[in-house]
Each structure stands twice: as C-alpha cells, then as structure tokens.
Amino acid sequence: MKPKILIVDDEKPLRDTLAKWFAPSYDCLTAPDAEQALSMVAATPDLALVITDFKMPGASGIELARRIKAERPDLPVIILTAHADVNLVIEAMRDGVDDFFQKPVTDLPQFELRVAKAIRTAALEREVTDLKSQLGTELENFTGKSPAMERIYRLIRKVAPTDATVLIEGPSGSGKELVARALHNLSRRAKGPFVAVECAALSATLLESELFGHEKGAFTDALARRLGKFEQASGGTIFLDEIGEIDLPTQVKLLRVLESRTFQRVGGNEDITADFRLVAATNRDLLRLVAEGSFREDLYYRLNVIDIRTPALRDHREDIALLVSRFLKEFSAANGGTVTGIEPAALKALEDYDWPGNVRQLRNVIEKMVVLASGPRLTTDDLPMEITEAAPDASTPRAAPAPPPSPATGSRPTEAAPKAAAAPTTLADAEKAQILAAIARCNGNKSRAATLLGISRRSIHRKLKAWGEKDLDADRTHDLSQQP
Ligand SMILES: Nc1ncnc2c1ncn2[C@@H]1O[C@H](COP(=O)(O)OP(=O)(O)OP(=O)(O)O)[C@@H](O)[C@H]1O
Ligand SMILES: [Mg+2]
Incomplete structure (x- = not known):
C-alpha cells in the first residue's frame, strides 16, 4: 500500500502537477484551502505527510501546520513558499513545520527526496515513542522503589536496546527471569522470539542438540532434522537459565558460538549463522566456579559483558x-x-x-x-x-x-x-x-x-x-x- 499524502494549494494547476508527479509512489489527496485540508486530515488517520502552500486565502500554511500539529504532532508538514525569508522559516520551524521548499518547484526529484525523508524521520520518531511507552509498561511487572531495584531498572533501560550479552546473577526467586524478559521486551527484538533454555534440566548430550539442533540420523533417535534453540531464537533473544550448570565440553561450544556467531548442528558440518541476543542467568557464584575450574574463565568474560545482579x-x-x-x-x-x-x-x-x-x-x-x-x-x-x-x-x-x-x-x-x-x-x-x-x-x-x-x-x-x-x-x- 502506498503512503497517503495531502497536497494543499489554492492554485489548481500546481496541485495537479504535484499530485501527478507523486502518484507513482504515493496516494495523493488534494485540498484548495486550510479548512478543507483540516477536515481531510481528521478523516484520514493513516495520512503520512502534508505539503502546503504558504500563502493561501484564509488561513496561511503556517497556521494550518500549527493546527495540524495540535491534533497530530507526529504528522510531518512541509511548506512550499515563494518567499525565501529566513525569519519566516525559523519561526515556522518553531511551530512544528518539518521542512521548507522553494516555489516554483523546479527540481521535483529533489523535492520528492525531502518528502520521503520527512516521512521516514516521522516513522522513526514514532518507533522511539512506542519503545518509550513500552518501557513504562514492561517495568510494571516489577515492584519496588528501593535503590537496589531502581538500579536494576536503570540498567535494564540502558542495556535493553543494545545487542550486548547480559549475565544476570542473583539468588533463587529474585527476579532473574523477569529481568531477562524485560530486556527482550524493551529491545528492538521485542517482536522476535524469546527462547528460554533451562540448562540444568538437560544432560550434556541433550543440551547440545537442544541448543544447536541436529541433523537427521545424527544419533539413534534423530529421525528428522531439528532446529536448535539458537536457530529458533533468530531475530530474538535466547535466555540460557542456570548457565552455571553446563558441563565443560558444552561450554567450549558455547564460547565458539559467542565468538563467531556460527555453529554446526549435531551430526552436521554446515556452518550456521543465527542472529540472536544472548542473556544468561545463574544463581551460583560463577567466579567461584571459575576458581574451582568447573566454569571456563574465557566464557565467563564473554557472558559477563554486562552484569545485572538481582538483589536478595x-x-x-x-x-x-x-x-x-x-x-x-x-x-x-x-x-x-x-x-x-x-x-x-x-x-x-x-x-x-x-x-x-x-x-x-x-x-x-x-x-x-x-x-x-x-x-x-x-x-x-x-x-x-x-x-x-x-x-x-x-x-x-x-x-x-x-x-x-x-x-x-x-x-x-x-x-x-x-x-x-x-x-x-x-x-x-x-x-x-x-x-x-x-x-x-x-x-x-x-x-x-x-x-x-x-x-x-x-x-x-x-x-x-x-x-x-x-x-x-x-x-x-x-x-x-x-x-x-
Ligand atoms: N521485583 C519484583 N517485583 C514483582 N515480582 C517479582 C519481582 N522479582 C521477582 N518477582 C516475581 O517472583 C517470581 C520469581 O521471579 P523469577 O522467576 O524471575 O526469579 P529467578 O531469579 O529467575 O528465580 P530462579 O533462580 O529460581 O530461577 C516471579 O513470579 C516473578 O514475577
Ligand atoms: Mg529463573
């Protein structure tokens, strides 16, 4: 579906020229004055942009922009003007006009680029606003105003939008999984999958095929190819819970995945790339496990890019x-x-x-x-x-x-x-x-x-x-x- 734009000008020939030029890429509506333009804006919730003449009988283009912005602050407005008056431009920008273009429009391709850019900027801004409002609701799953919890919220807000690997450490029942889900839901991957793997629940061999998948015939029960959790998490987040429980050979494989972002299915030799963000959790003291030799130090530092500790x-x-x-x-x-x-x-x-x-x-x-x-x-x-x-x-x-x-x-x-x-x-x-x-x-x-x-x-x-x-x-x- 083509984006809808509204062209406002009192001169019919100009309206028609613009509408004709934009028709291949946009659905064009036209209006001869501000009044009609406003009712069309109100009736078109999916309108992407307004182009308006500056001088028109009745309300001016700037007045129209001001009234549009009062109702729809995120709808971009571009003004066409024959007067290249700098003060006018500055004042209008302050009133929310997104861009200016000089009349007569001689360079239509250039004008079209500016229109496309204004629409893209508005879409990005909307996305940011959406993420911000989600931020509010996602953290609603948490209760607590203590400095310890405020610290957690700050970290989540800061880290969620990045793709950084996060290690969540904290005692049993202290909200590690809640943090992991918030990190996912507040990220750009929110619409992608959140795949949780309970590492402690699986034996070493099962865990390996669970994580990396297996080819048909890789072992006796492998009747068909199966995608592993890393592949399932593509475009989203993989959450490795109780990561302190995985054995050393699997740790080596995990380290390789984190370093190269590629892996092979069990019984396969094809290198597979998956676009995942890794969040891991543990209620054990991983550094102590490192000291005891049951957790690899290099893996620990790979996981521990960002460390969030949920308090007892x-x-x-x-x-x-x-x-x-x-x-x-x-x-x-x-x-x-x-x-x-x-x-x-x-x-x-x-x-x-x-x-x-x-x-x-x-x-x-x-x-x-x-x-x-x-x-x-x-x-x-x-x-x-x-x-x-x-x-x-x-x-x-x-x-x-x-x-x-x-x-x-x-x-x-x-x-x-x-x-x-x-x-x-x-x-x-x-x-x-x-x-x-x-x-x-x-x-x-x-x-x-x-x-x-x-x-x-x-x-x-x-x-x-x-x-x-x-x-x-x-x-x-x-x-x-x-x-x-
Ligand atoms: N700050 C909090 N506010 C509200 N509910 C919370 C908070 N922290 C934890 N909970 C709730 O407590 C329960 C346990 O939380 P969660 O499963 O995230 O803990 P965990 O650290 O992953 O535990 P485990 O180590 O046993 O896996 C959940 O029902 C969760 O919603
Ligand atoms: Mg948990």
Whole structure:
C-alpha cells in the first residue's frame, strides 16, 4: 500500500502537477484551502505527510501546520513558499513545520527526496515513542522503589536496546527471569522470539542438540532434522537459565558460538549463522566456579559483558510492603476479593523475615495466606509456620535492621551480612538453618520443603551437596527420574 499524502494549494494547476508527479509512489489527496485540508486530515488517520502552500486565502500554511500539529504532532508538514525569508522559516520551524521548499518547484526529484525523508524521520520518531511507552509498561511487572531495584531498572533501560550479552546473577526467586524478559521486551527484538533454555534440566548430550539442533540420523533417535534453540531464537533473544550448570565440553561450544556467531548442528558440518541476543542467568557464584575450574574463565568474560545482579529480598526489605500489597491484590482478586488488607503486625513479621526463597517465596506465602485467610484482613494468625517459627521471640530484641546493600557486594548470593535473628551468624548459616528446618518440618520430604520455601528442589539438593549433607530422604523415589 502506498503512503497517503495531502497536497494543499489554492492554485489548481500546481496541485495537479504535484499530485501527478507523486502518484507513482504515493496516494495523493488534494485540498484548495486550510479548512478543507483540516477536515481531510481528521478523516484520514493513516495520512503520512502534508505539503502546503504558504500563502493561501484564509488561513496561511503556517497556521494550518500549527493546527495540524495540535491534533497530530507526529504528522510531518512541509511548506512550499515563494518567499525565501529566513525569519519566516525559523519561526515556522518553531511551530512544528518539518521542512521548507522553494516555489516554483523546479527540481521535483529533489523535492520528492525531502518528502520521503520527512516521512521516514516521522516513522522513526514514532518507533522511539512506542519503545518509550513500552518501557513504562514492561517495568510494571516489577515492584519496588528501593535503590537496589531502581538500579536494576536503570540498567535494564540502558542495556535493553543494545545487542550486548547480559549475565544476570542473583539468588533463587529474585527476579532473574523477569529481568531477562524485560530486556527482550524493551529491545528492538521485542517482536522476535524469546527462547528460554533451562540448562540444568538437560544432560550434556541433550543440551547440545537442544541448543544447536541436529541433523537427521545424527544419533539413534534423530529421525528428522531439528532446529536448535539458537536457530529458533533468530531475530530474538535466547535466555540460557542456570548457565552455571553446563558441563565443560558444552561450554567450549558455547564460547565458539559467542565468538563467531556460527555453529554446526549435531551430526552436521554446515556452518550456521543465527542472529540472536544472548542473556544468561545463574544463581551460583560463577567466579567461584571459575576458581574451582568447573566454569571456563574465557566464557565467563564473554557472558559477563554486562552484569545485572538481582538483589536478595533481605537486601531490599523496604520493598516488602509494596510487594505484599501487589500480591495481595493479585491473589485476592483471584479468590473472590474477600481479603482487603493486612494488619501492621503481620506485615512487620513479613518485613523481618529473611526470605531464603526471595520474591518468589514471598509471593507463594501471600497466596497461601489469602487462600487460607480467616477474615478480611490478614493477621499474624494467618502467617505460615516458616515465618512464625523464624521470628525472634519477644525476649530477644532485634538488632538494627540490615544495612542497605553496597553496590559492589550487596546482592551477592553468598554475601554474609549482619544477621538480625539471634542464632546463626551469617546469612549463609541462616539460610542453611532455614532449609534444614523446612526439610525437618516436612519429614524429610525435600520436594515439599522446596515448595514451602518457594525455591526449586534442585537448588535444595545442590545446597545440601555443597554443605556435605547426606542425601538420603523421603522423596528419593522422585529423584530417580532425575538421575542420569
Ligand atoms: N521485583 C519484583 N517485583 C514483582 N515480582 C517479582 C519481582 N522479582 C521477582 N518477582 C516475581 O517472583 C517470581 C520469581 O521471579 P523469577 O522467576 O524471575 O526469579 P529467578 O531469579 O529467575 O528465580 P530462579 O533462580 O529460581 O530461577 C516471579 O513470579 C516473578 O514475577
Ligand atoms: Mg529463573
């Protein structure tokens, strides 16, 4: 479909000449004066540009431009004038006129170029405005006004429009995937695919064919060619979740992809190029894995072009009230809207808790409280056991609240900060105590404990392994499916 333009001039011969010249590339409307032009503008929402004479009976071309811009600021207007008066030009530009052209128009091809340029500029400006308004709505998925969260929003805004590789580090349930999706949705790739790969869920061989695809016959089950996630993500974003879990041979392949942007399908020898943006996430301390030799240093630096660290919830407790209010509204609406608020004492208990499962755990807790609520307002009686049991008793007054996180270390998952509750001395200890308590409460069933804490069962297993805890438990049978 050709773009529509409107040509306004009181002299019919000039209107007709222009309309005829532009007809091959544009759908031309014409009007003899400003009044008729305005009603045509109003009736043509997909109008791309207006060309108007300067001197006309009735309102002038500049007056027309001013009135058009009042209604449609993004509709470009070009004025044709016989008077090459610089002051006039400057004044009119200030009123929103986009360009001027000298009458009589002797160089029609040159004029057509200027028209095309004005239309293109307006389209670009619209795109920027759209992106900006999306920026508002995309970040609406986030709640929190703390400095730690503001920092995340700033980073997202800055980094999203670029194609830079991003590594998102942060503890379980702290919003890493939310950040990854925002990075995609606020980028020029937003209309392209967002392809998430859960690296930890797959064995090394499966992961490789999942990422790179495979040719027919590459292995016994490869009955047909299959496109890998990198190819599927072409024109969009690939999100490699739990990247700390991939094995060394796959790391080598990944590094090669990041360096050359090309790869081969399993069982194939054709070099494939895919246009993707890579975002990776981990809740492990990758630098420590590098030090231990289980993560390649060169890959780490390739991934870590931009580093976004999502803070542990205990490092931005000031957001808990806002988060509670958001989740309360959400779950109350889903449950008939009977719960309308929360008592200050109950909120205080939530604010004082340590949240090993971070925002996800808070969300789960609020959902549970809303579903089980005994009245219209949540009270301390509605608090789940993991919170009431963790609360310090009245005889041990709480220490001062945790200090705000320092940008350098505050959001490190392994960071040890002053612990408010009495017994454990570091956050790592506190976390361990809480997880072990949850497992004990669930009679050793780690799946249930994980649900209770709002963290994944895998991460419980990982932590137990890290602490050297014995891995014999009630839900071993479920685990068999996970064993290689
Ligand atoms: N700042 C926030 N505001 C609102 N909701 C949030 C925020 N952070 C996280 N959430 C919500 O918490 C839940 C967990 O977030 P998400 O899945 O992004 O965490 P994650 O860091 O990827 O966790 P994991 O390490 O377990 O994969 C989601 O429901 C998400 O919408
Ligand atoms: Mg996640």
